[in-house]
Amino acid sequence: MSTLPVGPEIEQLLTIISRLPGFGPRSARRIALHLLRRREGVMVPLAEALATAAATVAPCEICGNWDSQSPCRLCEDEERDGSVLCVVEDVGDVWALERSGAFKGRYHILGGLISPLDGIGPDDLNFGPLSQRASAGTVREVILALSATVDGQTTAGYVADRLEGLGLTVTRLSHGVPIGGELGHLDEGTLAAALQSRRDFS
Amino acid sequence: MSTLPVGPEIEQLLTIISRLPGFGPRSARRIALHLLRRREGVMVPLAEALATAAATVAPCEICGNWDSQSPCRLCEDEERDGSVLCVVEDVGDVWALERSGAFKGRYHILGGLISPLDGIGPDDLNFGPLSQRASAGTVREVILALSATVDGQTTAGYVADRLEGLGLTVTRLSHGVPIGGELGHLDEGTLAAALQSRRDFS
């Protein structure tokens, strides 16, 4: 990048963009050119949207969701079913579940997964408020919507242990063939799980 | 996008990012999550780099290159050969040529191509300073490094006409097979040009 005679301002911009996921030097140059060509229409509004979101968005004190208000819009939404709590790793999982439209309960965002290899233990995650919420009397079911990975399952086991004795139903997402997924591209573990939990064809 | 319960700040950010080239709603969500997770380390510096570049970078009064100073660093570089002037459409072309390391002369950036279909005429482009520069006495050769498209060739013809009578050598880039390019993927026009301008194999 330092071979471009662009001056420190564009150089700094290229450096930051090229380190974003999915970007490299080439795509950073392309998007920087696009932005510099549309300074007033796109570049300045983008800078302001980034600064505004960075300054105003923070984790919700109840669920850990990101919003400019706390409690967040999900926690304040009276139409949502407070008896079902969906435990997820990350705000990205909340966005994905919300887009599915299939869940109308409340969320609890851990902010990560327990990962002994990465030195991430329960104290690094948002577990405290979870026990309080689950034992407050309104929650009936806790859905563990965590990744089907080693860390995801370690975390799911830990949450299940913590919730034991509260008289709650604890469930997890089913395993199986993704909609639109081709069998030939699936790993054996998924295929085995899909076979074991096969359903009547109707 | 409006189905996400994210509040106006994140919504605005997602809207702007999803309209950038190469982005859609899905990749906008992915990069927004990446940024929100790294607020201090990445998101705020990116906002500042965008704002700084948008505020400081402007076209060079001599050549049209983008820089935070005018004359730009390329025009001020005494090591560059002022007798060769390379005419390009866009600052992106300057960046590409600079990365090639093959050109050590000076540039003139038109800021676009003549395009009758799009209603872009010579007066919309940076032609005025070009004639001044070319006739000032130091320039010996003008290289028309313009796209091998209809608009590129229309523009090249127009520049060549304007420079006529100044006693300059006017050249263009050669056509041919791109380095690493497979013959089977090339269009016939390029193949024909590459055949016509074939060179001794040595």
Ligand SMILES: [Zn+2]
């Ligand atoms: Zn909340």
Ligand SMILES: [Zn+2]
């Ligand atoms: Zn310049």
